[in-house]
Amino acid sequence: MAFDALIGSESLRERLATDVREGKLSHAYIIEGAHGSGKRTLARELCAALACTDRKSGRIPCGSCLACRKVAEGKCPDIIRIERGNKAGIGVDDVRFLRADVLIEPNDLDSKIYIIEGADTMTVQAQNALLLTLEEPPSYVMFLLLCENATALLETIRSRAPKLSLCPVPTDDIRTHLTKTERAFASLPEAEREEVLMIANGSIGRAKELLDAKERKPLLSRRTLAAAFVEQQLTKRDSASAIELQGSLGNKREEIGTLLADILCALRDLTLLKRTESAPLCFYTDRERALALCDRVSMQSVLHLYESVESCRKQLLRNANVRLALTTLFLMNR
Numbered sequence: 001m002a003f004d005a006l007i008g009s010e011s012l013r014e015r016l017a018t019d020v021r022e023g024k025l026s027h028a029y030i031i032e033g034a035h036g037s038g039k040r041t042l043a044r045e046l047c048a049a050l051a052c053t054d055r056k057s058g059r060i061p062c063g064s065c066l067a068c069r070k071v072a073e074g075k076c077p078d079i080i081r082i083e084r085g086n087k088a089g090i091g092v093d094d095v096r097f098l099r100a101d102v103l104i105e106p107n108d109l110d111s112k113i114y115i116i117e118g119a120d121t122m123t124v125q126a127q128n129a130l131l132l133t134l135e136e137p138p139s140y141v142m143f144l145l146l147c148e149n150a151t152a153l154l155e156t157i158r159s160r161a162p163k164l165s166l167c168p169v170p171t172d173d174i175r176t177h178l179t180k181t182e183r184a185f186a187s188l189p190e191a192e193r194e195e196v197l198m199i200a201n202g203s204i205g206r207a208k209e210l211l212d213a214k215e216r217k218p219l220l221s222r223r224t225l226a227a228a229f230v231e232q233q234l235t236k237r238d239s240a241s242a243i244e245l246q247g248s249l250g251n252k253r254e255e256i257g258t259l260l261a262d263i264l265c266a267l268r269d270l271t272l273l274k275r276t277e278s279a280p281l282c283f284y285t286d287r288e289r290a291l292a293l294c295d296r297v298s299m300q301s302v303l304h305l306y307e308s309v310e311s312c313r314k315q316l317l318r319n320a321n322v323r324l325a326l327t328t329l330f331l332m333n334r
């Protein structure tokens with residue numbers, strides 16, 4: 001009944017709901033989480049909770065009063081976003097604007113909320129300037145510092161803004177949520193839905209990006225190729241299929257690098273499955289298929305291939321000739 005837009009994160013939602021009900025919200029929060037973990041969603045929900053005029057519905061925020069709708073549509077003048085735009089980071093000038101602006105009282109809501117996106121890109125100078133305001137903010141002001149890595153912020157800032165951490169969302173929760181809310185997800189074939197969830201790795205934002213076929217298809221082809229490589233190298237190993245496979249890998253360094261990372265993930269799955277059939281997997285979405293492959297190969301051959309692939313990946317990172325590195329990889333595993 002509180003912060004419903006935030007999937008998972010039960011304890012965080014309860015903690016914030018209590019703080020809202022008891023009027024104990026801090027005047028600044030650091031919202032930390034990986035790409036697509038819901039930082040903006042949480043910031044928007046907090047803004048709505050502050051703005052919401054309906055205290056009778058029992059829902060925080062209610063989601064339907066005029067104030068909640070304005071926040072959802074991004075039409076609230078008292079919510080101010082600070083972004084780095086095309087610059088490398090948020091500079092002292094951006095913060096100087098903010099320091100002057102906080103002195104002007106809100107005109108629509110009872111509070112004025114500053115959302116600093118990519119707060120971990122603030123220069124030290126900018127952080128020090130912000131600190132002056134964080135120490136003695138006007139009573140109506142709230143700061144939300146969104147970042148992927150809070151350790152990039154000065155200790156003096158961290159001590160004044162409690163951290164709200166967004167953890168990866170359990171895959172089952174993402175599946176349920178997307179099935180309910182995203183027609184594009186529900187209409188995908190089941191195998192493809194599971195691939196999307198596997199690639200998203202606990203990030204709802206990432207999963208939603210993958211509903212765009214242009215974003216999804218290249219990743220799916222790469223995963224198919226990675227699975228084919230593992231199977232060929234572990235079970236067939238004949239020259240003809242090896243040559244055909246090597247031809248399909250292409251010769252773009254970066255693309256092959258990410259392909260090799262996928263292959264290592266698959267091999268990691270196989271080593272875990274060799275030990276326990278219920279191991280959590282990071283590559284295979286079809287456990288039965290992975291187990292069937294596992295049955296056909298020895299632990300030693302999986303580990304040997306892992307080492308060869310890892311060595312090839314390192315060579316490519318050190319700028320080795322792509323074709324040569326791949327040929328060595330195929331030769332090493334004959």
Ligand SMILES: [Zn+2]
Pocket residue numbers: 051052053054061062063064065066067068
């Ligand atoms: Zn409301």
